[in-house]
Amino acid sequence: MKATAGKAVTFVCHGCGTTVDAAVTLPFHCPNAVLGDGIDHLLLPQAEAPSYVAGAGQNPFLRYRSLLSPYRLARAAGLSDDAWEEIVGRLDEAMIVADGVGFRITPMQRQPALGTALGLTAALWVKDETGNVSGSHKARHLMGAMLYLRVLEAARLSVGEGIAKRRLAIASCGNAALAAAVIARAGDWPLDVYIPPGANESVVRRLKDLGARVTLCRRVAGQSGDPCFLAFQQAVQAGAIPFGVQGTENGLAVEGARTLAFEMAETFFAAGVSPDAVFVQVGGGALASAIAQGFALAAGFGLIARAPRLLAVQADACAPLARAWMRLRDDQLEDAARHRGRYMWPWETASGSVADGILDDETYDWLEVAKAMRSTGGRPIVVDEENLRRANELGRSATGIPVSATGSAGLAGLIATLPTVKPSAVIFTGVDRPRSQA
Numbered sequence: 001m002k003a004t005a006g007k008a009v010t011f012v013c014h015g016c017g018t019t020v021d022a023a024v025t026l027p028f029h030c031p032n033a034v035l036g037d038g039i040d041h042l043l044l045p046q047a048e049a050p051s052y053v054a055g056a057g058q059n060p061f062l063r064y065r066s067l068l069s070p071y072r073l074a075r076a077a078g079l080s081d082d083a084w085e086e087i088v089g090r091l092d093e094a095m096i097v098a099d100g101v102g103f104r105i106t107p108m109q110r111q112p113a114l115g116t117a118l119g120l121t122a123a124l125w126v127k128d129e130t131g132n133v134s135g136s137h138k139a140r141h142l143m144g145a146m147l148y149l150r151v152l153e154a155a156r157l158s159v160g161e162g163i164a165k166r167r168l169a170i171a172s173c174g175n176a177a178l179a180a181a182v183i184a185r186a187g188d189w190p191l192d193v194y195i196p197p198g199a200n201e202s203v204v205r206r207l208k209d210l211g212a213r214v215t216l217c218r219r220v221a222g223q224s225g226d227p228c229f230l231a232f233q234q235a236v237q238a239g240a241i242p243f244g245v246q247g248t249e250n251g252l253a254v255e256g257a258r259t260l261a262f263e264m265a266e267t268f269f270a271a272g273v274s275p276d277a278v279f280v281q282v283g284g285g286a287l288a289s290a291i292a293q294g295f296a297l298a299a300g301f302g303l304i305a306r307a308p309r310l311l312a313v314q315a316d317a318c319a320p321l322a323r324a325w326m327r328l329r330d331d332q333l334e335d336a337a338r339h340r341g342r343y344m345w346p347w348e349t350a351s352g353s354v355a356d357g358i359l360d361d362e363t364y365d366w367l368e369v370a371k372a373m374r375s376t377g378g379r380p381i382v383v384d385e386e387n388l389r390r391a392n393e394l395g396r397s398a399t400g401i402p403v404s405a406t407g408s409a410g411l412a413g414l415i416a417t418l419p420t421v422k423p424s425a426v427i428f429t430g431v432d433r434p435r436s437q438a
């Protein structure tokens, strides 16, 4: 077992400033977080690649390798480019066996029929993630985390000692759990999934088929926060590897989904388009955070003129990000990083929604999303059930994409702000699944 000789791959906590060397300390939860300290701890990958080098491949984890911290760690630890290709390639093959597909650039097209139905005069672009691994973008988040684990093993880094004996853990009953189960299966790594009562029976069956161990978590009267998330945190404290999609719990989780924005930026570049806005549905906030970070990098590399306005869409059934935004004045981002609870806390009265995948009690990754909304001139948009339903019906019929109501919630945000006169983009992610209750 060894440490790296090459350039350090570091993560910095945006709440307390702690720097973590990914070859020395696991960049999951901030190591200086103390329960109850009130700080918004979240590890962000630091050493960005100096320039944008897209490889020729169609697999985003090969194409954008130079922008991924696990790749940079691999190279710093002495692994070759071929070794990276082998790690990605093996996981990809195993994913195809487990799920039928591996990672490939997903389609993004102008959708004139949808634009016309909405009376738009400018182009509306739809990125279609419903055909991605496990049917949503969530697999991108978790592939980033799995690649890091694989690099630790391959490079025999001392920080990875004993890690192969630790189980993976996630709290989810939907797209994130399915993604975790496919990636864990591909990586041949045991996984625990913490789910609520009433989870979709077909999803639970699929999780078990993929070899995941499923634990039911009930809400306890008087308990604040999501019981599945609390059970997940307990498992992590007991030694499990955080394998969820919250950046607060695993600093690697968000980065993999930046590839989605890189793909979008490349398509815009090829079409000579500078999008004005991107509407992103927000639950825990990792997707919006990843999209914002990816577009900021792409703008830095000159692929797009500037990062599009980030419009974060929440259901009115549960909108903690919009509530936090209302409390956040111009000069308060610093204060928010030090005093999270003044802005973000669990939504007290969560009711049901057709977009049930974005009903997270808390927007865990809220601060990076708020920063991006501030820097791009964006804001949150809260939508009602009628709008969510209309967006889904229209989105499906006009594009033919079999997206779920959660996955078309970004479009509901666009509808709520009509008329839109400049080119915009939405992300359809999360294939619609038959609903059978457990």
Ligand SMILES: Cc1ncc(COP(=O)(O)O)c(C=O)c1O
Pocket: 136, 174, 175, 176, 245, 281, 282, 283, 284, 285, 286, 287, 288, 357, 358, 360, 404, 406, 407, 429, 430
């Ligand atoms: C289809 C789909 N879109 C968007 C989201 C929101 O992602 P995030 O929780 O990262 O905000 C989810 C989350 O479950 C989802 O399943």
